[in-house]
Amino acid sequence: MVVVSGFGGDAMTPRGQRTQQLIKALEGDWEVELISMPAQGHRGGGGTTGRSLARQVASWTVQQTLFDRWEPWSRRRFSGWRPQADAAVLIVAPWSLAARAAPRLRTAGVPYVIDAGDPWAVGLAQRERTIAARRGLRAERPIWDGAAGAVLTTPQQAARMQAKYPGLAILARPNGFEAPAEAAAPAARPAPDPAVLRLVHLGVIYAARLDPMPLLVRLRDSGRWKTIRFDQFGADPEGMLADAPAGIDVRNHTAIPWAEVVARTGEFDAAVVLGNELGELLPSKAIQYLTLPVPRIAVTDTSRDDALTDFARDHTAWLAVAPGDPDAARLIAEHVEHPWTAAELAPPPADSWATVGRELAAFVERCVAVGAPRPTAAR
Numbered sequence: 248m249v250v251v252s253g254f255g256g257d258a259m260t261p262r263g264q265r266t267q268q269l270i271k272a273l274e275g276d277w278e279v280e281l282i283s284m285p286a287q288g289h290r291g292g293g294g295t296t297g298r299s300l301a302r303q304v305a306s307w308t309v310q311q312t313l314f315d316r317w318e319p320w321s322r323r324r325f326s327g328w329r330p331q332a333d334a335a336v337l338i339v340a341p342w343s344l345a346a347r348a349a350p351r352l353r354t355a356g357v358p359y360v361i362d363a364g365d366p367w368a369v370g371l372a373q374r375e376r377t378i379a380a381r382r383g384l385r386a387e388r389p390i391w392d393g394a395a396g397a398v399l400t401t402p403q404q405a406a407r408m409q410a411k412y413p414g415l416a417i418l419a420r421p422n423g424f425e426a427p428a429e430a431a432a433p434a435a436r437p438a439p440d441p442a443v444l445r446l447v448h449l450g451v452i453y454a455a456r457l458d459p460m461p462l463l464v465r466l467r468d469s470g471r472w473k474t475i476r477f478d479q480f481g482a483d484p485e486g487m488l489a490d491a492p493a494g495i496d497v498r499n500h501t502a503i504p505w506a507e508v509v510a511r512t513g514e515f516d517a518a519v520v521l522g523n524e525l526g527e528l529l530p531s532k533a534i535q536y537l538t539l540p541v542p543r544i545a546v547t548d549t550s551r552d553d554a555l556t557d558f559a560r561d562h563t564a565w566l567a568v569a570p571g572d573p574d575a576a577r578l579i580a581e582h583v584e585h586p587w588t589a590a591e592l593a594p595p596p597a598d599s600w601a602t603v604g605r606e607l608a609a610f611v612e613r614c615v616a617v618g619a620p621r622p623t624a625a626r
Contacts, residue, residue, distance in 0.1 A: 248277040248615075249330055249357075251348045252338035253317060255283035261422055261531045265364055265607075266338050268423065268600045272608035280332065282348075284320060318343035325351055334615035335359035337390075346386045353393040358615040361390065362398040362607070364421065391415070396614030398607060401554040403527030418610040423603030424534050424594050425505070442473040444583070446544070447515040449508060450481045450532050456521040458487055460495075462546055462570040467494040469576030478515065480508065505535070512539050516583040522547025522555040529554040537562065537594040542582055546570060563591045 250273075255266035270279050325347035335352050337345040337359055345361065352359045391397070391408075396416040399405045405419040444466060448459070459477070467475045476496045479488055480503060491497040503511070512518055518541050520533045526548060533555060536543050545559040545567040559567035566582040568575050596602060 248273060249280045249282060249332040249335045250338065251282045251335065251344050253284045253341045253344050255281050255338065257283075257286060262338060262340070262364075264425070264600070265362070265422055268604040269336065269338075269362070269607045269611070272604035273611070276612070277334075282324070282344075284317060284344075315341040315343050317341045318346075321347040330355050330357050332357055334611070336362055336611055338362040338364075342386075345390055349390045349393055353389075358395040359393070360396040360398065360611045360614050361394045363404075364398055364400045396610065398610065400531075401527055401529050402557070403552055403554050407527065416610075416614050418606070420603060420606055420610075421529050422531050422534050423600035424537050424598055425600055426538065426594070443476055444472045444474075444579070445476045445478070445515040446517055446519050447478045447480065447512055447541075448519045448521065449536075450502070452479065452481070452483045452485075452487050452521065454485050454487070455524055456530070457524065457546055457548070457570060459519065459521055459546055459570075460487065460491070462568070462575060463495050464492065465570070465572075466576050466579065467492075471576050471580055477519075505538075509538060509540065512541050515541055517542045517544045517579070519544050519546055520555065522553065526551045526553040526555075529558055533558055534598060537598055540589075540592050542566070542585070542587055542592075544568060544579060544582065562595070 250266060250270060252262060252266040254260045254262040255270075257263035258267060266281070266283070270281060273279050321341075321343040325344075328348070328351045330348075330352055335348075335357050337348060339345045339361065340363075349359065391412055394415065396418070397408060397412075398418045398420060399408060400419065400421040402419045405417045408415065409417055446463075452459070463475050463477060466472065474494055474496050476498065477488070477491075478498045478500060480500045482502075483489070483499065488497045488499070518536055518539050520530055520536055520543065522545060523530060533543075533545070543559070543562075543565045545555045545565060547553055547555040547559075547567055547569065549556045549567050549569045549572070553567075556567040559565035564587050566578060568578055572578070
């Protein structure tokens with residue numbers, strides 16, 4: 248079996264973790280070949296500060312015309328490619344690899360499954376009116392038309408794709424969690440401080456997420472606490488936490504290893520996950536939050552069909568709350584003051600990578616079995 252995954256060799260990315268766990272589960276029955284980009288080919292870039300005008304223009308041109316900035320590499324890698332495999336899995340994003348590899352697989356008669364677990368997929372995200380968007384949408388139909396199955400992250404994504412491709416076999420399965428190191432013993436939670444609510448957020452904050460500040464202001468204005476403390480471990484490149492008003496104590500920290508995260512979060516009353524502006528997307532960090540020894544709060548729009556709201560409802564020690572909920576302060580106070588047991592805070596085995604990897608592998612094997620039907624798009 249061949250696995251095409253641009254970030255497949257990078258265990259620091261969600262796509263890389265998913266790829267490696269799937270390969271691990273497949274290797275018991277398959278000889279697996281991984282095709283991924285060189286490490287230096289997919290490192291994230293910074294902003295425009297300090298970049299020449301020529302480089303900025305080049306970057307803008309790429310954004311406007313190519314599937315993504317890895318398309319030149321994909322074109323070179325799959326030009327003339329003749330796959331020698333019984334089956335394949337295309338793990339995206341980036342989508343340029345799938346756009347180049349899928350036609351070669353179809354020509355060779357190799358059944359393939361698309362794992363579009365990354366929420367920013369061509370067919371599942373809002374698209375701008377650019378040359379790149381039009382090219383992507385034209386390339387999408389033959390990719391899905393030739394697929395033997397699809398893996399997405401949420402039921403909301405699956406329902407949208409199922410409506411478009413009613414004959415397509417679909418599995419909705421987000422990433423699994425990685426168990427923290429045994430040495431990372433969590434610190435004992437401090438006694439509740441009636442004057443301070445201590446919240447922590449882990450990971451980058453950016454504009455695709457809901458802004459946490461309206462909720463923090465609402466909590467401060469409730470009068471239940473004198474200070475709302477918000478510790479941010481990770482970057483805030485767009486300054487969403489800048490200029491916090493009085494009564495909101497924002498503390499910025501660099502990102503730290505997860506083993507240290509588990510040990511440090513005992514200092515806080517709850518860990519916060521910020522929902523996405525697009526409700527069908529589940530933040531991948533929500534899965535890893537299951538390993539934290541504190542209650543978890545999902546800040547999201549609970550009034551819509553929302554993947555993070557559903558996730559919080561289905562897991563113990565979670566609370567989903569909308570930034571504008573007038574009852575938010577009471578709900579959060581009751582949530583953090585509840586005497587959660589270690590068993591209730593422990594991560595459920597059903598969401599572990601070991602379980603998720605086996606589910607992904609089993610689904611792929613069913614889809615690529617001889618005689619597996621090919622989907623037809625709804626016209």
